[in-house]
Amino acid sequence: MADVHSVAVRSKNMRAIRTRDTAIEQRLGELLTDRGFHYRVQDKNLAGRPDFVLEEQRAIIFVHGCFWHHHHCYLFKVPATRTAFWMGKIGSNVERDRRHIAQLTQQQWKVLVVWECALRGKLKLEDEAIVSRLEEWLLASSSNAAIDHQGMHPLMLQAD
Numbered sequence: 434m435a436d437v438h439s440v441a442v443r444s445k446n447m448r449a450i451r452t453r454d455t456a457i458e459q460r461l462g463e464l465l466t467d468r469g470f471h472y473r474v475q476d477k478n479l480a481g482r483p484d485f486v487l488e489e490q491r492a493i494i495f496v497h498g499c500f501w502h503h504h505h506c507y508l509f510k511v512p513a514t515r516t517a518f519w520m521g522k523i524g525s526n527v528e529r530d531r532r533h534i535a536q537l538t539q540q541q542w543k544v545l546v547v548w549e550c551a552l553r554g555k556l557k558l559e560d561e562a563i564v565s566r567l568e569e570w571l572l573a574s575s576s577n578a579a580i581d582h583q584g585m586h587p588l589m590l591q592a593d
Contacts (some may be wrong), residue, residue: 457553461563464567471488473488480532480536480537480540483537492571493545495534495544497547502526504549504581506581506582543574545580546580547580550582551580558582566584
């Protein structure tokens with residue numbers, strides 16, 4: 434199937450995709466602020482430039498888009514055009530995520546990945562459910578974890 438947009442329009446659309454301060458990051462930031470957590474955003478000195486760094490808890494939170502980071506959920510759809518290109522690009526994102534999380538873990542940070550599907554879409558979690566899982570992880574857990582539309586799980590970086 435051919436792309437419905439011209440090369441120029443597709444290029445413009447792709448350039449408009451934000452890499453920081455996205456709506457889902459803003460939502461999670463508001464939830465953290467409302468609960469009194471102090472954090473830094475996009476710390477350039479840490480692997481992967483984490484979306485949120487909670488120094489007091491020695492915790493890192495990444496907010497991952499389900500498409501760009503290949504989450505196996507209802508929000509991820511394999512592109513119909515240039516499939517090999519896009520799956521290669523997404524696969525390298527996943528591999529880079531693995532390396533960054535391993536590096537941060539070696540540096541004694543605990544890492545949480547909050548998937549887009551937990552924050553938006555028809556199956557998103559309620560704010561209170563997200564906050565309770567975040568607090569549980571921040572205050573009680575010493576291991577890496579992920580939150581998606583189904584809840585909290587140990588962090589398992591998928592092998593594609």
